[in-house]
Amino acid sequence: MTVITSASAHLVDIPVETVRTDAIQSFQSQETVFVDIATSDGHAGRGYSYTIGTGGSAVLALVRDVFLPQLVGMDVRRTEHIWNTLFASTRATAPGAITSLALAAVDTAVWDVNGRREDTPLWVAAGGYRNELDCYDTENGWLHLSIDELVEGVSAVEASGMRAAKVKVGKPTVHGDVERLRAVRAAVGDDFEIFVDAIQSFTVAEAIRRAAAYADLGIGWLEEPLPADNVAGHAQLARHSAVPIAVGETLYSVGQFQTYVDAEAASIIQVDVARVGGITPWLKVAHLSEAANIPVAPHFLMELHVSLACAVPNGMWVEHIPQLRGVMHNEIAPHAGMVTAPDSAGLGIVWNDAQLAAWSVDTADRI
Numbered sequence: 001m002t003v004i005t006s007a008s009a010h011l012v013d014i015p016v017e018t019v020r021t022d023a024i025q026s027f028q029s030q031e032t033v034f035v036d037i038a039t040s041d042g043h044a045g046r047g048y049s050y051t052i053g054t055g056g057s058a059v060l061a062l063v064r065d066v067f068l069p070q071l072v073g074m075d076v077r078r079t080e081h082i083w084n085t086l087f088a089s090t091r092a093t094a095p096g097a098i099t100s101l102a103l104a105a106v107d108t109a110v111w112d113v114n115g116r117r118e119d120t121p122l123w124v125a126a127g128g129y130r131n132e133l134d135c136y137d138t139e140n141g142w143l144h145l146s147i148d149e150l151v152e153g154v155s156a157v158e159a160s161g162m163r164a165a166k167v168k169v170g171k172p173t174v175h176g177d178v179e180r181l182r183a184v185r186a187a188v189g190d191d192f193e194i195f196v197d198a199i200q201s202f203t204v205a206e207a208i209r210r211a212a213a214y215a216d217l218g219i220g221w222l223e224e225p226l227p228a229d230n231v232a233g234h235a236q237l238a239r240h241s242a243v244p245i246a247v248g249e250t251l252y253s254v255g256q257f258q259t260y261v262d263a264e265a266a267s268i269i270q271v272d273v274a275r276v277g278g279i280t281p282w283l284k285v286a287h288l289s290e291a292a293n294i295p296v297a298p299h300f301l302m303e304l305h306v307s308l309a310c311a312v313p314n315g316m317w318v319e320h321i322p323q324l325r326g327v328m329h330n331e332i333a334p335h336a337g338m339v340t341a342p343d344s345a346g347l348g349i350v351w352n353d354a355q356l357a358a359w360s361v362d363t364a365d366r367i
């Protein structure tokens with residue numbers, strides 16, 4: 001038996017490099033909750049979770065108050081036992097966003113230390129299907145950009161070798177969206193995927209109307225068209241839309257994904273390893289999607305998702321947002337439109353501890 005001998009957690013506010021605006025919000029800073037654990041055989045691991053600006057101190061409090069005291073003495077090899085024991089101890093607040101984010105911070109630390117103990121990189125430990133995958137750009141498609149800025153940015157993405165980019169939609173009129181997308185399509189040609197993201201901003205009727213307009217431009221997927229808990233609405237839309245429907249970044253449990261799959265309400269699954277509760281449940285979502293012949297294109301967190309999407313046979317795209325490059329020494333840099341999973345043991349992230357310390361938050365300031 002190899003037990004966890006210590007566990008700690010702290011919060012870091014990582015500034016955003018790019019102004020990121022969509023139909024409903026602006027990404028202010030990445031509140032990142034880190035969990036560090038050590039084991040009786042002399043290894044250490046670090047996991048993390050995040051929010052885009054609210055609730056980070058609540059996640060940290062749940063980790064510190066409820067999870068950390070249970071971890072010391074647990075057998076670190078038993079990932080399912082750890083995850084389910086912690087989950088069972090949060091029945092009053094589960095399933096839910098804060099609890100899943102807190103579970104993810106611990107679960108990714110457990111996977112990190114086990115990978116290091118076994119000298120195995122995450123992409124191999126999680127299945128090892130391949131070690132590189134296509135990535136798509138998100139940083140040049142924000143809703144506040146002018147058409148000229150949009151065209152210039154996505155054209156630069158194409159010139160870099162990437163074969164896809166995502167553009168936010170949700171302008172007040174259909175024409176407002178279509179005008180932007182038409183300009184991008186004219187600039188990049190037909191042999192380039194354009195995805196669109198509505199950030200849950202439409203009604204079913206409006207989404208059906210807009211999807212028809214987007215379809216004429218060969219759009220690859222329509223992401224989060226409706227409020228995330230409107231499964232029946234997504235199913236209705238999916239039956240009417242020639243554009244595949246993508247969902248998942250706002251789902252917080254394996255069961256919520258199963259509900260979408262059962263309802264035939266999603267064509268692309270965008271499971272987020274932090275929001276679903278860690279690597280342990282992320283893999284279950286990937287596998288249940290595979291069983292239904294649905295690809296997985298994970299949301300954000302490319303530093304973890306490059307390894308996870310590569311690990312499974314139905315991994316389709318990695319979303320390129322280099323949000324962590326300011327706090328790590330081994331940036332995931334695209335090459336000819338592809339990203340490669342790190343080959344070092346564990347999560348494969350070499351943290352810049354000095355920068356993390358500089359951006360560390362004393363949560364006492366927030367109460």
Ligand SMILES: [Mg+2]
Pocket residue numbers: 197199223224249
């Ligand atoms: Mg999105």
